[in-house]
Amino acid sequence: MKTILIILMSISLQMCSQVHKPEKEKQMENITTNSNPYYSRTDRSKLTVSNEEWRKILSPDLYAIAREAATERPFTGKYNQFDELGEYYCAVCGNHLFRSDSKFSSTCGWPSFFEADKEGVAYNRDSSHGMERIEVVCKRCDSHLGHVFNDGPAPTGMRYCMNSVSLEFVGDSEKK
Numbered sequence: 001m002k003t004i005l006i007i008l009m010s011i012s013l014q015m016c017s018q019v020h021k022p023e024k025e026k027q028m029e030n031i032t033t034n035s036n037p038y039y040s041r042t043d044r045s046k047l048t049v050s051n052e053e054w055r056k057i058l059s060p061d062l063y064a065i066a067r068e069a070a071t072e073r074p075f076t077g078k079y080n081q082f083d084e085l086g087e088y089y090c091a092v093c094g095n096h097l098f099r100s101d102s103k104f105s106s107t108c109g110w111p112s113f114f115e116a117d118k119e120g121v122a123y124n125r126d127s128s129h130g131m132e133r134i135e136v137v138c139k140r141c142d143s144h145l146g147h148v149f150n151d152g153p154a155p156t157g158m159r160y161c162m163n164s165v166s167l168e169f170v171g172d173s174e175k176k
C-alpha cells in the first residue's frame with residue numbers, strides 16, 4: 001500500500017513538472033518577444049509570414065524598413081555611433097546577424113560591419129534607384145536589413161551598411 005502511494009505521488013509530481021515546464025519557457029519567451037510569436041534567438045528555421053501578418057506585429061518604422069525596404073535617414077540610427085560589445089539580432093525575428101567585433105566606424109551614416117553571421121544573412125540583387133547593389137536580408141524571415149559593398153576594411157574588404165531599426169543589440173553584460 002505504501003509503495004503504491006509513493007509511486008502515485010511520484011507520478012503526480014512528474015506530471016506537475018511536465019505541465020509547468022512549457023509554461024515557464026513561454027513566460028521567458030514573452031519577455032523578449034513583445035507579443036511577436038515568431039521571435040526567437042535560438043530557432044533558425046525559415047519563417048514564411050505574410051506582410052499582412054507582419055504589419056499587425058511590427059512597429060510602423062520597422063515594418064517600412066524590414067518589409068518594404070525603406071532606408072532610415074543617415075546619422076539618425078541608434079547604432080550608428082555605438083561601440084558596445086555584444087551581439088546584433090534581427091529586430092523582426094531574433095535571428096543572429098552580427099557580432100560587435102566586426103563593427104567598424106564608418107562615415108556613411110549607418111552602422112557598418114565587415115562580416116556577417118553566414119547563417120544569419122542572405123543576399124539579393126537590387127537594381128532599384130538606378131543602382132546595382134546587393135541587398136542583405138535576414139536568412140530566417142527575409143526582412144530587408146541594408147546593402148553590402150566591397151569598399152570595407154580588412155580582413156574581408158566588405159561593408160555591410162545596415163539600418164539600425166532592423167537590428168536589435170544585446171550586450172555581453174546582459175547575457176546570462
Ligand SMILES: [Zn+2]
Pocket residue numbers: 090091092093094095138139140141142143
Ligand atoms: Zn529576421
